[in-house]
Amino acid sequence: MGCGSSSGTPALGCSCPTCVSDNPKNRRTRCSAYIRIDELGLLIDTGPDLRQQALREGLTRVDAVLYTHPHADHLNGIDDLRAFCYVKRGPIDLLGNSFTMDNIRARFGYGLMPASPSWDKPVLVPHDVEGPLSFSGLKLTPIPLKHGHWPCSGWRIGDMAWLTDVSDIPEESLALLDGVRLLFLDCLRDTPYFSHLSFAQALDWAARIGAQRTVLIHMTHELEFTALSARCPAGVEVGFDGLQLDFNVNF
Incomplete structure (x- = not known):
């Protein structure tokens, strides 16, 4: 998706190359990111560009959101989930660590209530996730990460892992990445930078994790x-907006 x-790119007020x-x-x-498995549709995060991204990619279904952390660029598009709730006439599950879910409960409580007859608000169901779980028969594994002083979650599905906003990967989390082929x-x-990987650090971690294919994300201008x-x-x-890749969910 993005x-x-x-800040996004182009950055406001910038005329760099x-x-x-x-x-x-x-x-x-x-x-x-958006993950489609048969008819199931999963989002990773709801940034402020969600509506634009969904229109660009033709998305019409979201069954759950896998959250990494509650920074604005990963969360503040949450209200745009109401369109997907309206289309399906049903709630959307939110999955993430307790740090993130508590932030959502405190800031977006209006979206955690039962549906109104007009479905004019998002209808969201938060779930605190601290370990592997099954969602609609699909195994989802949160990967505990450090994002500066914040606890961030990566996500693994089959032989794919999504690790954004990382400054360090704990040793016990590396074991959860064994066999990842698409990173x-x-x-x-x-x-x-204190809360992210630089290019050199990303290459070091990519070599250590050993995926067959590593795609760089969350880049500045x-x-x-x-x-x-x-x-x-x-x-x-190097990743880019709209990149589409296949992976094995049964690995």
Whole structure:
């Protein structure tokens, strides 16, 4: 859906080469993903660009949202879930760690109430998730991560893992990534940052995890698509908005 950082690219007021580029792969909305398995539709995060992303990709169904953490660029599009509730005439499950779910309960309580006859608000059901679970017969595994001082969740489904907003991966979480073949990995910029991976750090973690294919996500405008692609080693590539990939859910 999106592979940009909290500011998106182009960044407001910026005229750097990436922001003025005519390469569509340098236009990045806020970081999120949509996972389709048969008729099931799952979102990872609801950033402020959700409506735009959903229209671009033709999305009409969301059964659950897998949240990573409650920063605005990953959460504040939550109200746009009301359109999906309206279409299905049913609630949407929210899955995430207790830190994230408590934040949603405190800030978006109006969306956690029973449906009205007009379905004019989102109808959401939060679930605190601290370990692997089954959703509609699908195994979902949250991956505990460090995002600066915040506890963030990556997500693994089959042989795919989505790790955004990462500054460190605890040793016990690495074991949950054994056998991952498709890895989406945080890569904010070249310069180190306290709550994200730099390009060099992302390459180090990619090598350590050992996925066959690693896609870099959550990038600022400091990273230009073509130039960064030329610096990537074999097995690592630069993500872009609208990228579609297949993975094995039964791994």
